[in-house]
Amino acid sequence: MSKLSLGTRLFISHLLVMFVGLGSFIGLAKFSSPKMFIIRLEKLEQQGLFTVRSARTYLVKGFETAWNNSAFWSVIFGVSAAGGVSYLVSRRTIKPLNQMKEITQKLAQGHLEERMPDSNIPEWDQLGKSFNIMASSLQDVEQRRRELISDMSHELRTPLTIMRGYLEELANGSIEGSPDLYLNIVKETRRLERLIHDMQELSKAEAGYLSITLYPINILPLLTSLVDKFSDQIMEDGPIIKLECPTKLPPVLADSDRIEQILVNLIGNAICYTEKGSITVKVWQENKQVWIAIIDTGIGIKSEDLPYIFERFWRADKSRSRYSGGTGIGLAITRRLVELQGGKIEVESEVDKGSTFRFSLSIA
Numbered sequence: 001m002s003k004l005s006l007g008t009r010l011f012i013s014h015l016l017v018m019f020v021g022l023g024s025f026i027g028l029a030k031f032s033s034p035k036m037f038i039i040r041l042e043k044l045e046q047q048g049l050f051t052v053r054s055a056r057t058y059l060v061k062g063f064e065t066a067w068n069n070s071a072f073w074s075v076i077f078g079v080s081a082a083g084g085v086s087y088l089v090s091r092r093t094i095k096p097l098n099q100m101k102e103i104t105q106k107l108a109q110g111h112l113e114e115r116m117p118d119s120n121i122p123e124w125d126q127l128g129k130s131f132n133i134m135a136s137s138l139q140d141v142e143q144r145r146r147e148l149i150s151d152m153s154h155e156l157r158t159p160l161t162i163m164r165g166y167l168e169e170l171a172n173g174s175i176e177g178s179p180d181l182y183l184n185i186v187k188e189t190r191r192l193e194r195l196i197h198d199m200q201e202l203s204k205a206e207a208g209y210l211s212i213t214l215y216p217i218n219i220l221p222l223l224t225s226l227v228d229k230f231s232d233q234i235m236e237d238g239p240i241i242k243l244e245c246p247t248k249l250p251p252v253l254a255d256s257d258r259i260e261q262i263l264v265n266l267i268g269n270a271i272c273y274t275e276k277g278s279i280t281v282k283v284w285q286e287n288k289q290v291w292i293a294i295i296d297t298g299i300g301i302k303s304e305d306l307p308y309i310f311e312r313f314w315r316a317d318k319s320r321s322r323y324s325g326g327t328g329i330g331l332a333i334t335r336r337l338v339e340l341q342g343g344k345i346e347v348e349s350e351v352d353k354g355s356t357f358r359f360s361l362s363i364a
């Protein structure tokens with residue numbers, strides 16, 4: 001029985017139900033009907049309507065033959081009709097399952113674009129739709145995996161090529177070793193280290209493995225200490241950094257380590273892309289959220305570049321950012337960290353005027 005397909009089992013179970021129903025009907029009717037018929041005849045006799053004693057056996061026999069004939073034909077028709085309907089129903093029910101089996105096999109072979117067609121059986125349709133959502137997310141993950149590998153190999157190739165170039169020239173004597181040259185090699189090695197570190201953080205953030213513990217925190221001390229730390233690092237002729245924060249601010253539901261990571265990324269970028277002017281860290285409350293904005297008066301970002309700014313490895317000016325040591329991963333991590341804490345991140349920018357990055361946190 002276990003080797004039978006679901007369709008056959010469904011079909012057999014339909015037939016079984018039908019046979020049990022018909023059998024009990026025939027059995028009951030066969031044994032009780034003649035008795036009831038006789039009782040009825042006796043009643044008629046007692047009332048003296050007519051005498052049937054002589055015709056009794058003949059009548060009962062006639063009834064039995066009529067009953068047997070009709071029962072025989074009703075079984076034949078019943079079985080064929082119910083069998084036919086049962087067969088059609090099981091075929092119709094089982095078809096989407098077979099389709100799903102084929103599509104799953106194709107998905108497993110790497111054809112991630114395969115989808116289940118709509119079904120007019122609501123349960124199958126629902127299952128098909130959920131299956132399609134799962135297939136789409138698989139396709140998405142696969143697409144992202146491919147992009148990530150290609151982006152990463154591209155990013156790793158540049159510092160490796162530079163280092164190999166230096167080392168080959170050193171080896172064949174076409175250049176002499178000097179502290180500057182070794183420092184250049186060290187710089188490229190650091191870049192590789194940073195890239196790998198950022199990649200690790202990003203992949204953890206994207207896969208949701210970053211440990212984030214949300215608890216009510218007061219962000220003012222964190223902001224003050226960060227702004228102080230950064231203003232100590234900025235050169236004298238650099239931009240000034242200031243904090244604009246209302247003294248009364250409700251606690252927010254956040255992870256202070258992650259908030260610090262977000263702010264370090266955003267303020268770090270602002271300093272990197274602002275030669276002079278100011279960087280303002282502004283905080284305000286709006287409905288049930290606290291917003292933190294980092295407003296700079298730096299080089300700004302072109303409006304056509306803004307939609308890509310949070311994508312990993314994206315840099316407005318690749319050569320300049322590479323020179324400044326950027327990996328193009330910072331904002332991708334930042335966005336993920338904000339989202340993991342239930343917030344939103346937005347950007348506004350104008351070339352040569354400055355950029356504003358703001359993100360929200362829920363009030364505890």
Ligand code: ADP
Binds near residue numbers: 265300327
């Ligand atoms: P990176 O490590 O290169 O800074 P990010 O993901 O942090 O990577 O930033 C991506 C790109 O966005 C940067 O290379 C830069 O072109 C642009 N960018 C980020 N912040 C700013 C800013 N405050 N002003 C101007 N451009 C910015």
